[in-house]
Amino acid sequence: MSQIVKIPQKQLLKRDQIAKRLAADLQGDWVVNIGIGIPTATLPFVPAERDVVFHSENGLIGMGPPPTREEDVDRDLMSAGKGPVTLIPGGAFVHHADSFSLARGGRLDCAVLGAFQVAANGDLANWKVKGASSGNIGGAMDIAVGAKQVFAIMTHVAKNGEAKIVENLTYPPTALGVVTRVYTDMAVLSVTPKGFVLEEVAPGLTAEEVQAASAARLILPDSLRTIAA
Amino acid sequence: MSQIVKIPQKQLLKRDQIAKRLAADLQGDWVVNIGIGIPTATLPFVPAERDVVFHSENGLIGMGPPPTREEDVDRDLMSAGKGPVTLIPGGAFVHHADSFSLARGGRLDCAVLGAFQVAANGDLANWKVKGASSGNIGGAMDIAVGAKQVFAIMTHVAKNGEAKIVENLTYPPTALGVVTRVYTDMAVLSVTPKGFVLEEVAPGLTAEEVQAASAARLILPDSLRTIAA
């Protein structure tokens, strides 16, 4: 059963601030898949010198930023979210079966995915609303199960007040035990064998407020940091 | 148990004559795989105007004849039997998994394979001698099971007098129920739901002599033809 939690009446992080914080954790030379929706906000914040290689499910290995000039837009060169992109030097094109071979085959160092819920054991729900007869899976199930790490990016609490950080999923799962870190408008959490660890809180928030906005127990680290926003 | 049969004391077809007879049955525009060993003898007898597309298991689609000049030999361009070949205009290279996808995937109209034994139900044995601890499979199992038709080409009787045309295999099978036609130094046989049909005999041989050289019943057609050798 879903749980209504308490949202602090304070300024929370904006989408770009969450994205910026997440982008800081994408390491140099990683191969990374960026999901559609809020995850795409991270792209502009990844420093070019890190040379992160972005994989797009539709067969782009080395997806580059959107073209800056209108005349450079190419309808045959788009992201998973169908927006115009470019290809970096040394990028390559593969077909869909090869693209997902890469994803399932353990070659993604990280996938950045949106989430409806993340559970304390790393279970991820992001494709189907409870009770709906169906939903959009897209590439999320393959990518979530295949990537070495999954970073979930989302608001900490749903618009209707339901918790998204939960002990056990109440939404239909996308993949089991895959999420390693969660980036929200209130906090950065890591998923450990003991459950969620609260790594960082947004400026102005307390650990108690983040706990109150969560339906799972948050383990406090030795020293709680504040997100550099 | 193997069966010793009677070889007629007459001039039988030579290898090139069997190959020529088989080549006449390779239809225009077919995609054909040619096995190593005696099957390769068929290649020079296939008229170029038939535009048969030869597949080589090592990833050549559109294998052409060996180069005529020494300086055109390319070590990166060889047949399954490791001999130098060429590529026809409109040929393509694929990797090994894609090459066998083509073979298993039903895109070969015909495979021409050597055989130790062929059974009345189309079972093929061509990889392992009875009692041996192992043998050479190569691509034969995949190709035999995948091709729409399998033409076996072989001597009618083994050197030691054992029958190769048999009711049931005594050698370890390569694939079950796959052979559709057999071309030997004595006859052309088709494999039908009722068993072997003797379609043609070599010049100078009688149907009785071919039957005596076989360990399976041969059904006689309405009119027995002589192989044009």
Place this chain on the structure above:
Amino acid sequence: MKKKKAATLEEAVSHLRDGATVLIGGFGYGGVPEHLIEGICGRGLRNLTIVNNNAGTGHTGIARLLEEGCVGKIICSFPFAAESVVFKDMYEAGKVDLEVVPQGTLAERMRNAGAGLGGFLTPTGVGTEIAEGKAELTVDGKRYIMEKPLRGDFALVKAFKVDPRGNLVYRKGARNFNPVMAMAADFTIAEVREEVPLGALDPEVIVTPSVYVDCYYVTG
């Protein structure tokens, strides 16, 4: 050489028949065989099963096929895109069936069919609704579910260049599902922008070898 070139769009799509499973390439705007899809509209076909990543956008292409009542079922990974308005209404009204398949599994099921295989074990979907009714096996300590091959009676693909044998090359991200669909159908029809002479395609760069193409139509 086998003649594969269709003189007209009508000729290219004339083979399709009621009840067929039709694999249709494309992802977003890229690699969509738009002419071929429009070509099968208005022909009164019924009960098609359409395999695509999506369920049609706007009122053209697959959406038009839906509106014309040609489609009995859609197999796709992402049915409820904002623009899939026709599908959404028809699905909610019970007028079309849906099988939603993870995108990688969708591509792999077609590749598996094209490769003459009978199924495969994937970690995708383990512990989810996707696993319901499917065999689950543990191999070397990891859980997998068994997925079946997905074969088409027809594939409609979009390519960049073709030669007279039917060899295809694609353009950038327009490659997407097209090569696996070309492998996985009994009869593959390619919509191609440009035809080049025999021998003009470098054999190293051909993505779909001629053996997988039964018919092509040049749009220019």
Place this chain on the structure above:
Amino acid sequence: MKKKKAATLEEAVSHLRDGATVLIGGFGYGGVPEHLIEGICGRGLRNLTIVNNNAGTGHTGIARLLEEGCVGKIICSFPFAAESVVFKDMYEAGKVDLEVVPQGTLAERMRNAGAGLGGFLTPTGVGTEIAEGKAELTVDGKRYIMEKPLRGDFALVKAFKVDPRGNLVYRKGARNFNPVMAMAADFTIAEVREEVPLGALDPEVIVTPSVYVDCYYVTG
């Protein structure tokens, strides 16, 4: 950019260790990483499992590894070629194990591993010794056997050109097993004839994307 170029042959092969499963590309003369194989000879490695189409020819390459006692097992499709004299003697003397695998199954098992899958159903080998000990399933009336993925600790592949990211293109029939082996290993080492600048390889023609290459050695 991650530095993948090995300055010396020794550096390129320094990662290999006793007991490793090593996938080695090539078919006949084409696409054999001859330098890399020679490079691992003389290093005193023990108990390697070698995956190749054959079991070594003459007294160089894989045959030399066998003679040096480095090899515990060979997995291949065609072990008893006339020139595989070293293997034949050692196999008959019980000094090396053999797993003979149909060539298409061999390629597919590695592709399956590289694709993160847990096995596949193939019609190849049904009713033969190859099926012994394996599950048999009937799908849509056709018999299949279940084959497992085959993963390597290392792959030694041969390519024609490489760019600084590690993207590979091959040459003609020298492609053969190399691309699937590059996918299927934890650590892939490429022997390459020529290095070209970043951006010099057309992204449409890259066969093995950079993500599959961990280290490359340019032979010139």
